[in-house]
Amino acid sequence: MSDGLPAAALLADTYLPGQLFAMVRADTRLMACLRAARSLELPDWYLAAGCIRNLVWDRLHGYAEPSGAQDIDLVYFDPASPPEHDLDLEQQLNRAYPAGWEVVNQAHVHRWYRGPLGDPTTQLKSTLDGLSRWPEQATCIGLRLDAKDVLKLAAPCGLEDLFTLRWRRNPRVADNATVLRRAEEKRVAARWPRVLIGD
Template sequence: MGKLIHINGAPGVGKLTIARQMAIRLNARVLDNHAIYNVAFALTEFRSPGFYDAVRASRAAAFQQVLRLPDNETVIFTDAYFDDSKWGWESWGTIEHLADQRRWPFFSVALVCEAAEHRRRIVSAERAERGKLQDASYVDRTVTRRLIERTGDLSKRLDITHLSADTAASFLADWVEATTSGPHRNVAAADSRLSSIVTASPVLSTILGRWDAIALPDCWLSGSAIAQTAWNAAFGLSPEYGLADIDLVYFDDADLSEEGEVKQATRIRTLFPDVPLWIDAKNEARVHLWYEAKFGYPIPPYQSSEHAISTFPTTAGAVAIRPGGAGLSIFAPFGLSDLLSCTVRPNKAQITQAIYEAKVARWRSCWPALTIIDWHNL
């Protein structure tokens, strides 16, 4: 089976050099971000609408070629995607979708570097020869920005401040090879298992079967209903046991009104009169407007539905599905291991201990065989 390896890091840290060294070791292809962006840089104004359209077109053409590759190929991507960027989250979603289409394991690498060393690297002569960004002040402007990254067994954050490119590449190649030859080679099997569970659920399969009628931007079926359906399958319970509601999340930053969200949720419920559960539809683009009033502390605006899902309270609950070209499209930023092993683990990206403990209290009463990880054990 092939592999998709995504290396994310700020400009100038050394992504491409490391990717090329890894490619030699892994017999892989490299598709770096400049190969995607250069047409847009050459023919459009930077950051204009035309620039982003040109990047989307180049990326789509490149990804079509990736889909035509033999199944045993490995492709390494390099990018610079930040957590506070709507464009970054849009682009990240295309990588997730590509991995899902190919049914390849998705290895996520985040490269970080201390500011002083980063400044030295970004002004290197090699970058000048390639026409790359050489502004040392850029480091200071981005030092507090967080990279988009997955967590879980197929993800790795590596501080390369004191590592040569060769050493970093060898470390990452060893990690990829060890993980691929170990128990996580069964990533596709986990996806297949979840797909079977969803297909066996009358509620979830009904909603997915009418997906085109939902017609909401960046929409996913997500949240606890997926995890609870999987737990029911594991414990021999009926698919609907313990389910309180069904959550649909979407992202529409063109309409941040509460009225618009309520209107969409009402419309969605009329599509499923035969579903015996409450169906909620939440516009993740407006969550920051009401979050503080409900939970007592503010959050920054989400940049996409995937961004929001990545902050859900538990790793098992941070899973989303929708129909895809190759069957079921799955977004699981923490992987599916906790979900399929009936493990409840806090995702501390946003929630408090009180929120986590309140959520798991009901789950423990309904599914006492769950393995629940204490908040303090992480």
């Protein structure tokens, strides 16, 4: 679907993707990052998490400039690629377009990630599977730009929390204490005072 959702993550609120795409297309930095990521031709890739959430929440708060650090999370899925390749990709991206890149191959996350209680995660099946397991629903979002400059969205938890300014847990993986701790670490209340934190 053009500038729309994959079948695995269709939303009832179909107007929200359009709002998101408009914000992204108006942001020259994020569009440049999308083009830089696309140039790597990685399988099943998305820019994800904070770089999207931060943009939307800054806009919804009326900020003319970014409210804080704007790291760029690039995720992809390639079981054949060695884990150390992620660092090579980060260095390549930062040389081409310095932006504080963090690159993570979701095919290897199960080797090092531990959940809120220290429990290991099961092996992921795709990037979308990885997105669906991130702690906050407003962060479970990925965007990519195809060869025709069409935006593609993955939103396994929907976009409602993103646009209603909710920082709450993804019930599939996180408890409320984890989400509250992460909100403090990321200074959510100070950075975006209209955000409602917790369940």
